[in-house]
Amino acid sequence: MAGLAGAASSGGDTFPKILLHNAKVFGDRTAVREKDFGIWQSWTWTQVRDNIRDLSLGLKELGLQQGQKVAIVGANRPRLYWSMVAAQAIGAVPVPVYADSVAEEMAYVLGHAEVAFAVVEDQEQVDKLLSMDSEVPTLKDIIYDETRGLRDYDHTHLHDFAAVQALGRKVLEKDPGTEKAWEDGFAPAKGSDIAVMLYTSGTTGRPKGVMLSFDNLIISARNANAFDHLDEHEEVLAYLPMAWIGDHVFSLAQAFTAGYCVNCPESLDTIDVDRLEIAPTYFFAPPRVFESMLTSIMVRMEDAGKTKRRMFDYFMGVARRSGEKILNGESVSLKDRLLYRLGEFFVYGPLKNRMGLTRMKVGYTAGEAIGPEIFRFYRALGLNLKQLYGQTEASVYITLQPDGEIYGDTVGKPAPSVELKIAENGEVLYRSPGVFVGYYKNDEATRSTKTEEGWVHTGDAGFIAENGHLKIIDRAKDVGKLNDGSLFAPKYIENKLKFFPNIKEAVAFGDGRDRVGVFINIDLTAVGSWAERNNVNYASYQELAAHPQVYAMIQEHVDQVNRDLASEPMMAGAQIRRFLVLHKELDADDGELTRTQKVRRNFIAERYAPLIEALYDGSTSKHVRTEVTFEDGRVGAIEATVEIRDMPAHEASGLQEAAE
Amino acid sequence: MNAIMTSEEMPQVAAPTAEREDLLRVDNVSLSFGGVKAITDISFDIKKGEIRAIIGPNGAGKTSMLNVINGFYHPQVGTITWQGQVRRKMKPYEAASQGIARTFQNVALFRGMTTLDNIMSGRSLKMRKNFFWQMMWYGPAREEEIEHRKKVEEIIDFLEIQAIRKTPVGRLPYGLQKRVELGRALAMEPDLLLLDEPMAGMNLEEKADMSRFILDVNQEFGTTIALIEHDMGVVMDLSDRVVVLDYGKKIADGPPEEVQASQAVIDAYLGVSH
Structure with missing residues (x-):
């Protein structure tokens, strides 16, 4: 299957080996940038190698061993990317974790992966990890990037990132032969070794740990680079969750294999400005x-x-x-x-x-x-x-x-x-x-x-x-049929709705029912600005969502979607016959979306069962009470009366065909 | 940035408060406006490195007390000792140059200026080059400005307001304006930071963020903080010691748990006829 590029063709078959190769070949080319204190700070490939080497040696001093797992928790920061390769150089396996997942979710993943070390961004993550003592008994040492607020913590098993690197440098100074020994350490590593473990966010059930080998990642990355003619001149912005395969491949695997520059934004809120300043040549976004x-x-x-x-x-x-x-x-x-x-x-x-x-x-x-x-x-x-x-x-x-x-x-x-x-x-x-090796312990x-x-x-x-x-x-499991046999593909309908700037999220129901009913989430930015221009007063999201004028506007959108659906033979039978505008934004913290912002249909169906019932029993309004979880884990409730509207169906303009 | 630590998780810093040196002492201070007595015979101290809360029902004289400390009001009776020296009558800007910074109950920023410029204005007392040099923006003046900008960027990073660096503050939501105001006060690198209801009008999440910033300022920069706050949960979690005022008089003073249990305080808050 070597078709385009074998893993060992140039630079090596593991990331630590490619790192040495890049430091030699690209030397002074910029490998990484991060905006900090308002300025883009940069590191060349040589500096990246030195940073990774120091860290790797430091981790070894702290007792990190081959085969152990290292959790990586935080936003996209050069130091966190380096930690992954530093761990790989010792033969340990990095496990990047969604930084914004709540403690319980994270505890499950870290416990399942049996991590021994964790490299994290800041105090928030340190606190989170310290609170999981009992669920993650294997976790011994935590290394943090941002020192702020952590000064007075007990530092027996807590280390500043720079201090770990200093530890590595000290070893290096004492015995210059260490560098050679470090390089020899990962020379025998093979492409078939496990490179990383990524937990799938899981639209259903518990997350699963996907084990990917160096071959998986490196061959796929090289193929992709060749396919789109990417080389060391590209600039990418690393802003998607590090625990997501997309970011891992774009910001690490492809960056290492092509040698291009990865830019880390200042913070998640500044991405728009940062993208403008960097103007990436290769850009990925959901x-x-x-x-x-x-x-x-x-x-x-x-x-x-x-x-x-x-x-x-x-x-x-x-x-x-x-x-x-x-x-x-x-x-x-x-x-x-x-x-x-x-x-x-x-x-x-x-x-x-x-x-x-x-x-x-x-x-x-x-x-x-x-x-x-x-x-x-x-x-x-x-x-x-x-x-x-x-x-x-x-x-x-x-x-x-x-x-x-x-x-x-x-x-x-x-x-x-x-x-x-x-x-x-x-x-x-x-x-x-690129096919994965297997699910960890499953x-x-x-x-x-x-x-x-x-x-x-x-x-x-x-x-x-x-x-x-x-x-x-x-x-496959979502595609269903209405009772009259028409094909019902919920996502297809939802996507049509979501094109309207005023609609942020939509959830369609209809499988095994007589007609299609839809929940709609308004987009606060778009609808808020519309309200401002049209002198519509509102005090909260909830009030805006229930406003009659907002309903009228959404109704027009739904009607337009029905018209579109009517023109497509396969979909004409599944026009939206009833809709309601939800009184709260669907949120990953409440489990309604996955961490990658996908709708969790079954969960929503369960949570809003009374509303779904109301969609199909013909009532025009329904009072609901919904529990919400705040970011700090506290629970509150929102109550509202939600209006439900009927929609006429349009005449199918294409020929009606059976779905099959 | 979300979870506030409970007080028992919070590691205790350095020496217990009682043994630390006084930063500021207020002795038998009374302040009246005509016939109205705002403050009557109040004495208390603020130790170096502590977070000192001043609480009390509305109209108890809390803000007047802050105004006395930063030199805006001059008490008719009593002495104020700042860093071991009895203070003479002074103007607020003199207090500022001696290392006392404050934020206001109602946000008092330059609304048309950006976050960056607002915080930069907090550095103006530290700028040494004269107006002429600054206008030329050349040589030493330029170096000086770069130096100050660096400090300001550190504060922006610290308060996590990078995204609004170039936004005029008038356009910002209230919670963020409060944060910018804190930033401007921090830009002075004060010895004593006076916060007048830093969390008034904030939602739960904003309060949690602000609490964390206040704790971090105290820990990272060693800044002594005196704050007025109505949210008792916040006061009890944050402060080392609390002084309680009611009708211009001090009715309690001590660690949060002690104050909370004091009958006088409970009466003041629940309302007992005087």
Whole structure:
């Protein structure tokens, strides 16, 4: 399966070996930047190697041994990335964990992984870990990056990151031979060794620890670099959770194999400004990031002057007509070509600059289906945004859209060295060099996911279209039928709703029922700004959500979606017949979304059972009481009376066909 | 930044409060405006490095007390001893240059200026170059400004307000404005920080954040803090010692647990006819 690139082709088959190679080859090239104290601080590959080496030696002094697990908890910081490679150099396995998960979730993961060490960002994480003493008995030492607030803690098993590095340097000074010994230490490591353990956020059940080998990551990363022609000149922004496979591959595996520069933002709240300053050439974002960027543009345009607005509307029309064709290299009339140039100067260029995407060579979105309208918007601006379809178990890549072959409703062709097949029940299966080794301490789950021949069940329903592209409809288990037999793909409907800037989240119900009913979450930014412009008074999210004018606006959106659905033969039967606007924002802290912000359908169905009942019993309003969990773990309750509205169905304009 | 530590988790710092040196002493101070007695014969001390809370029902004279400490009001009777020296009548800016900084009950920032500029203004007492040099922004003046900017960036980092660095403070929500105000006070690198209801009008989460910042300021910079606060939970968790005022008189003084149990305090809060 060596097709494009073997793991050992250049630089080595493990990250510590690639690190030495990069320090030699790229030496003074910038490897990492982090914005700190308002300035972008940078480190070259040589400095990165020295930092990792010092830390690694320090960890060894503290007693870290081969095979032990090291938890990594925090936001994207160079030191945390370094910790992963420093651990790997000793033969230990890093386990990045979602930093914002509540103590209970984290305790489960750390306990399951039996971590011995933890490298964390700051006091918040230290406190969290210290509170899990009993659940994670294996955890001995904690190393922290940010010293603040930790001065007076008991430091017997708590160490400052810099102090651990100093410890490593001391060993090095005492015996200069240590460096050679350190390098020799990881020389015998093989590509088939476990590189990292990533816990899947789990839309259902407990998180599972996905074990990935160096081969998995490095071969996949090299293939991806070759596929999109990425080299050491790229700039990426590392801002997605470190525990997520996407960030691990983009900010570590691909960065190491290609040698490009990873930029860590100042804080999670400054990402927009940081992206603008860095202007990444290779950019990855889940659909919600593109959605919220588009929402904020639309909101600002609403506030702009008349001339600007007209200019924006006119040139966006031009872009929608010809932008994507130009990007795909298709023929476009001279007039449109010229107008597009003009638009680039007046509208698209400044817009792209504002979003920090001016230099973007290639951008990907994945994780969830992106609304076709959102996707088209960015492509129309001339941004080479593409979709990919991936999974933790595949080291990300399953399918990718090749340049020039972009279809909004497909996720592309199989990535290099990936084989695809569709099972009887419509489930997508794949086999690739990136296929995970197994779930940690869960052979049963491994067996049910990965066949003996190495095929992995994705859990997604889809089919391969005539052009060879994979089309995903929904989670295999979510696709259902209405009682009249029409196909019901909830995510498909939800995505259509979510394209409206005013709608942040939607949850559709209908499987095994007579008609489709929908919960809607308004987007506070967009609707709040609309309320301000229209003199709508409100005191809280809850009040705004229940406002009759907001309802009227959402009703129009729902009607538009129904019209769209009516025009598609497969979907016309599943138009939205009733909807309600939820009185609270769906939140991961309440378990309604996963940590990657995906809707947990079953959980919501259970939690809001009275509302679902009301959707189907014909009542026009319903009083509900919902418990909410604050960030510090305290519990409160929100009460509200939610209105439910009926919607007319549109005549199907296409031919009605059976779903199969 | 979310969990507030309970007091028993909080490691005790250095020597017990009683043994520490006085930073400020107030002896038999009385303050009246015409016939109205705002403060009557109050004495208490603030030790170096402690968090000292001043509490009391509305109109008890808490803010007047802070105003006396930072030199805005001048008491008719009594003495104030600052760092071992009896203080003469002074202007607020003199108190500021001696190392007393404060925040206000109602936010008092320059609303049209950015967060960065507001905090930078807190450094103005520390700027040594004259107006001419600063206007030229050349040579030593420039070096000086860079030095100050560095300090300000440290404070921005400390208070986690990087995202609003360049936002005019008038556009910020109240909780953040309060944080910026704290930042400006910190920019003076004060010996004594006076906080007048730092958490008034905040929600639970903002309060938790602010509490953590106050504890961190106290620990990291060793700044002595005197605060007025109405949220008893916050006062009890944060402060080393509490002084309680009622109708301008001191009715209790001591560690939080002791004050909480005092009958006089309970009466003052629940209302007993005087």
